[in-house]
Amino acid sequence: MALSTNLEFFLDSFGQNFPEEHQGVLDCVSIALTCAFNRQGTLLAVGCNDGRICIWDFTTRSIAKIITGHVHPVSSLSWSKNGQRVASASSDGKVCVWATLTGEPVWQFNFSVPILKVQCHPRNMDQYVIVPMKQLAMLITVGSPPASFPSLPAEDDSEDSHTYAVYSRKGDMIFTGNSKGRIVAVDSTTLNVLASFHIHTSGQTPTAVRTIEVSRGRETLVVNAADRIIRIYRISDILHGGENCVVEPAQKLQDLVNKNTWKTVFFSGDGEFVCAGTSRVHTLNIWEWSTGTLVKILHGTKGETLMDAAWHPIRPIIVSVSGGVVSIWSQTHVENWSAFTPDFRELDENIEYEERESEFDVEDEDKSVVQDEHEQDVNDDVDVVSVEKNTAYFSSDEEEEDVTSPPVLFIPITPEIEEPEVDTWLTDTLPEASVLSNGHRKGGTDGKRPKTRKDTNGGGKKAKLDGNSKSPRTAH
Amino acid sequence: MLSVKTNGEVAYSPEIPEPPLRVRELALKRLSRDMIEGDAEPPLRCKFTGIAHTKGITSLRFHPGGNLLCSSGADSFIFLWNCANEKIVKQLLGHKLGVDDIAFSHDGRYLISGSDDRTVKLWDVQRGRCIRNLREHGSSVFSCGWNLQGNCIASGGEDGTVIYWDVRSGRSIRSVKCHFDPVSSLEFHQDSCILLTASTDGLCRLWDVSTGHCLKTLVEQSNPAVGHARFSPNGRYILVSHMNGSIKLWDYLRTKEKRTFTGHVNQLFTIPCSFLTSGNGMTSVVSGSEDNKVYIWDLKTRKIQQTLTGHCDVVLATACHPFERCVASSALQADKTVKLWTP
Numbered sequence: 001m002a003l004s005t006n007l008e009f010f011l012d013s014f015g016q017n018f019p020e021e022h023q024g025v026l027d028c029v030s031i032a033l034t035c036a037f038n039r040q041g042t043l044l045a046v047g048c049n050d051g052r053i054c055i056w057d058f059t060t061r062s063i064a065k066i067i068t069g070h071v072h073p074v075s076s077l078s079w080s081k082n083g084q085r086v087a088s089a090s091s092d093g094k095v096c097v098w099a100t101l102t103g104e105p106v107w108q109f110n111f112s113v114p115i116l117k118v119q120c121h122p123r124n125m126d127q128y129v130i131v132p133m134k135q136l137a138m139l140i141t142v143g144s145p146p147a148s149f150p151s152l153p154a155e156d157d158s159e160d161s162h163t164y165a166v167y168s169r170k171g172d173m174i175f176t177g178n179s180k181g182r183i184v185a186v187d188s189t190t191l192n193v194l195a196s197f198h199i200h201t202s203g204q205t206p207t208a209v210r211t212i213e214v215s216r217g218r219e220t221l222v223v224n225a226a227d228r229i230i231r232i233y234r235i236s237d238i239l240h241g242g243e244n245c246v247v248e249p250a251q252k253l254q255d256l257v258n259k260n261t262w263k264t265v266f267f268s269g270d271g272e273f274v275c276a277g278t279s280r281v282h283t284l285n286i287w288e289w290s291t292g293t294l295v296k297i298l299h300g301t302k303g304e305t306l307m308d309a310a311w312h313p314i315r316p317i318i319v320s321v322s323g324g325v326v327s328i329w330s331q332t333h334v335e336n337w338s339a340f341t342p343d344f345r346e347l348d349e350n351i352e353y354e355e356r357e358s359e360f361d362v363e364d365e366d367k368s369v370v371q372d373e374h375e376q377d378v379n380d381d382v383d384v385v386s387v388e389k390n391t392a393y394f395s396s397d398e399e400e401e402d403v404t405s406p407p408v409l410f411i412p413i414t415p416e417i418e419e420p421e422v423d424t425w426l427t428d429t430l431p432e433a434s435v436l437s438n439g440h441r442k443g444g445t446d447g448k449r450p451k452t453r454k455d456t457n458g459g460g461k462k463a464k465l466d467g468n469s470k471s472p473r474t475a476h
Numbered sequence: 477m478l479s480v481k482t483n484g485e486v487a488y489s490p491e492i493p494e495p496p497l498r499v500r501e502l503a504l505k506r507l508s509r510d511m512i513e514g515d516a517e518p519p520l521r522c523k524f525t526g527i528a529h530t531k532g533i534t535s536l537r538f539h540p541g542g543n544l545l546c547s548s549g550a551d552s553f554i555f556l557w558n559c560a561n562e563k564i565v566k567q568l569l570g571h572k573l574g575v576d577d578i579a580f581s582h583d584g585r586y587l588i589s590g591s592d593d594r595t596v597k598l599w600d601v602q603r604g605r606c607i608r609n610l611r612e613h614g615s616s617v618f619s620c621g622w623n624l625q626g627n628c629i630a631s632g633g634e635d636g637t638v639i640y641w642d643v644r645s646g647r648s649i650r651s652v653k654c655h656f657d658p659v660s661s662l663e664f665h666q667d668s669c670i671l672l673t674a675s676t677d678g679l680c681r682l683w684d685v686s687t688g689h690c691l692k693t694l695v696e697q698s699n700p701a702v703g704h705a706r707f708s709p710n711g712r713y714i715l716v717s718h719m720n721g722s723i724k725l726w727d728y729l730r731t732k733e734k735r736t737f738t739g740h741v742n743q744l745f746t747i748p749c750s751f752l753t754s755g756n757g758m759t760s761v762v763s764g765s766e767d768n769k770v771y772i773w774d775l776k777t778r779k780i781q782q783t784l785t786g787h788c789d790v791v792l793a794t795a796c797h798p799f800e801r802c803v804a805s806s807a808l809q810a811d812k813t814v815k816l817w818t819p
Contacts, residue, residue: 059668060649339693384759
């Protein structure tokens with residue numbers, strides 16, 4: 001319940017749905033390397049160079065919890081669907097699963113090689129997929145012995161390692177990529193290969209897959225390949241082809257001017273945009289992928305290299321990790337003047353105003369007609385109790401909210417006593433008489449209110465609009 | 477979560493308090509379970525009258541757990557009453573001037589109070605101690621509220637400024653000049669994304685909490701001062717109490733008036749109104765009145781269901797029990813009592 005359809009109702013009118021400017025930074029004290037939003041975007045986990053995981057409360061932009069678990073840099077983070085678990089992988093080969101509320105480790109395992117990526121199953125918080133360096137991706141089930149962890153199927157190629165693996169939105173499939181440019185869709189329970197294809201390149205040499213991301217809602221997949229081209233595939237196309245098929249991307253994106261290689265590529269929360277971060281400098285390119293138009297380039301501080309970036313699941317906000325801190329990119333806010341008063345309309349150019357019927361009449365002969373409009377319908381049923389199901393997160397991949405494990409949207413706060421008040425005391429079952437007799441009955445003014453209405457004919461809203469130099473032209 | 481032992485002490489169960497979402501869910505479930513359509517409502521009767529305040533009572537709130545009632549007064553005192561035996565469980569002392577508004581966090585562990593001494597104080601309910609003193613307002617604090625997560629507080633001042641506070645650090649996040657007149661009430665939407673403010677300048681405004689920008693303004697045609705505005709239990713409508721003796725229910729998304737409730741007297745004071753949900757699915761609207769009564773309207777028919785008489789001064793504060801058919805009311809100066817009304 002982080003964002004209602006109500007807010008979307010208001011925000012839709014603002015048009016643009018991608019961030020445009022630098023808003024600020026989150027400084028974790030230690031050098032930040034990687035970050036991940038929880039499902040509702042209320043918490044942001046940031047993995048640091050010294051192995052700490054900072055969980056930021058994204059509403060108040062303050063650190064809610066610091067988990068100290070790794071001693072080596074954190075390489076990857078992933079939230080479970082309900083936010084109760086955070087999985088982390090570090091470059092010394094340790095994979096940990098943490099309980100968000102307590103910060104205690106639930107499960108951990110040491111591998112002999114660095115782990116590039118860990119991802120929690122989108123539906124099941126006991127299953128994880130990990131990508132160890134120069135090995136096949138593995139499927140991990142919490143509680144079962146490590147020896148039984150199955151590797152995802154290797155390709156026919158001589159090289160048997162994966163560069164990336166990612167769950168589909170429902171978690172029923174896993175997509176893996178390798179250094180030969182081969183992408184395989186695997187059933188996540190049976191581990192049968194459902195479909196596979198090679199990235200089609202213009203030359204003869206195959207290109208390595210760097211990252212794969214799945215969009216929310218729309219059934220698409222974005223592949224970041226070493227040949228600097230971002231390819232977007234429809235999952236239906238891939239599955240339709242079966243094994244060793246030829247799949248044409250739905251869209252190809254690249255930077256023809258700078259020939260950038262991309263460090264990270266990801267979808268926007270609604271799946272309309274694709275954002276790519278360059279590997280050498282702190283720059284983020286945003287495309288509207290259906291048309292292939294580059295809509296925005298966000299430039300970070302010069303001389304910094306981008307480590308990781310993520311799009312807020314609901315809002316047009318991007319966070320990028322660079323120079324050891326987390327930068328937040330958000331929309332430039334244009335004051336919506338019509339929000340301040342109901343009959344106010346913003347115009348792009350002057351128009352001739354047509355007065356309403358009877359607007360300047362001394363006596364309104366049509367009054368009864370107007371009143372009819374404001375008639376309230378008695379039979380109109382008003383339900384003030386029952387809560388509508390929030391569809392904000394239920395994209396095509398969502399069927400039911402999990403009732404058994406309520407989502408963790410926040411970490412409860414336990415504020416410490418900062419300035420204990422000397423005169424604060426508590427009484428258990430205080431005798432009423434003693435309260436009455438303690439002489440506070442002074443003739444002073446009543447604490448609250450009699451707040452009589454000011455006589456200035458409610459000029460508040462008018463002053464608000466006219467008093468500002470940016471005040472737009474009104475229709476009347 | 478919170479229970480009152482036989483000796484009147486407040487005790488917490490040792491486990492982490494349930495997430496507030498659950499509390500609300502349970503309350504709603506409980507409502508739907510008890511629903512029997514068509515049952516006539518038994519009239520409310522006064523269960524007890526509590527005397528403790530030495531001046532007029534400004535605000536009343538039920539604890540989300542339902543067994544505690546909190547009252548604040550112009551005498552700067554805040555009392556926690558046990559609903560079962562009318563005993564005072566705790567007294568929260570610390571404000572130097574009258575307290576104008578109080579609000580429980582949704583998990584019931586904390587209480588905030590806004591006062592004429594220009595501070596907002598955060599109290600630990602169980603320990604009965606002030607744990608934060610938020611000082612940044614340049615005028616009296618007239619209203620305050622929590623977001624659902626309990627990490628953010630908003631408080632509105634007499635000068636029309638609303639300040640958002642980070643509970644964790646006690647620092648202000650943002651200060652927004654929302655109105656030109658005192659902010660008479662404010663409330664977060666259940667999803668914590670929208671803040672509703674009402675002011676005596678006659679406007680109700682909806683604000684985007686994360687950016688602090690205005691989303692919408694609701695104004696009644698004749699522009700009477702707004703004494704109170706609150707979201708319906710499901711967050712789809714807002715109930716607006718105008719200081720011309722009318723209470724209106726708005727569909728704020730479509731900017732449409734759905735209901736008007738009249739009959740009570742309200743010209744001078746910012747009298748809060750609230751929703752009373754009861755077992756058989758009937759919803760009522762409750763408000764105090766300047767003719768010393770409490771009015772209860774049927775939401776569906778807009779007719780007055782019952783008036784509660786007994787107070788001898790203006791009934792400023794009323795509160796409805798989170799899940800039972802139970803109303804608390806309190807009055808000003810000449811009366812100074814808290815009354816609890818149950819069927």
